[in-house]
Amino acid sequence: MINPDSLPAQRGITCSDLTVGYDRHPALHHLNLQVPAGTLLAVVGPNGAGKSTWLKVLAGLLRPMTGTVSGLSAPGQPGPRVAYLPQHDQADRSFPVTVLEMVTMGLWHAFGAWGRLRPEHHDRARQALAAVGLQGFEARPIDALSGGQWQRAQFARLMLQDATTVLLDEPFAAIDRRTTADLLAILHRWHAEGRTVVAVLHDLDLVRAHFPTTLVLARRCVAYGPTAEALSDAHWAEALALHEPFDEDAPLCAPAPLSTATPLAPVQA
Ligand SMILES: Nc1ncnc2c1ncn2[C@@H]1O[C@H](COP(=O)(O)OP(=O)(O)OP(=O)(O)O)[C@@H](O)[C@H]1O
DSSP states (O other): OOGGGGOOOOOOEEEEEEEEEETEEEEEEEEEEEOOOOOOEEESSSSSSHHHHHHHHHSSSSOOSEEEEESOOOTTTTOOOOEEEOGGGGGGOOSSSBBHHHGGGHHHHHTTTTTTOOHHHHHHHHHHHHTOOTTTTOOOOOOOOOOOHHHHHHHHHHHHHOOEEEESSSSSEEEEEEEEHHHHHHHHHHHHOEEEEEOOOOOOSHHHOSSSSOOOOOOOOEEEEHHHHHHHHHHHHHHHHHTOOHHHHHSSOOOOOOTTTTTOOOOOO
């Protein structure tokens, strides 16, 4: 279904002094990070650490307060495509569309705003649904899927997006082991095809088992590098300690002081 030779050249993701927030309150401070193209990256940290916020800025849904992100194209813009899967519970499933129609939207880049859906588009959506184990679900309304089936359908849509960078926010939350294993296999396939895959996760054992590179966030970068080093007990304890005293009403941020959590050197995946 996917021809990795057709992937456009990627530059990786570079964040330079990136600060992002809401209503002038920074949620993530002064992030300096280079993620090489083709990296399989886990993003971990306590609740409220800024993980989803980072993904949203990478997806082009939030603008930086200061600093820059480079290497990614905004949605609908020319250049390497970015696909984004928001958190499971943020999806609005009240639209009266079928599973096939929802998955076919992954081909939006192929038929465009004024293009027509052709039978071959539906055929490709059927193939993607079969690849995630949802053959026979094509005509179901999307609000009649279980949580795991919904997530499988989302992965089918992502497959059709054929993006060079795939951003996943807690893709395995509230998903059973079998579905998680099936979706992890798809994620590994994307990585083997040379795509950059970034996933926000809470299951640290799963991260250690499947992700070569990890970013530990706690409103700033605590550690970044090979998972065994970045996800040490010391870094995790530091992430929890840094996060707890955060003051929501603090004035606009000052540059983060350097700490023992100087990011590790980025690695090639
Ligand atoms: N739309 C918003 N408006 C205002 N503040 C927000 C908004 N979204 C997130 N925040 C705040 O930004 C901070 C970071 O939130 P974010 O969702 O990025 O954390 P997270 O690490 O993904 O957390 P979790 O693990 O709980 O999903 C939190 O203090 C949160 O309350």
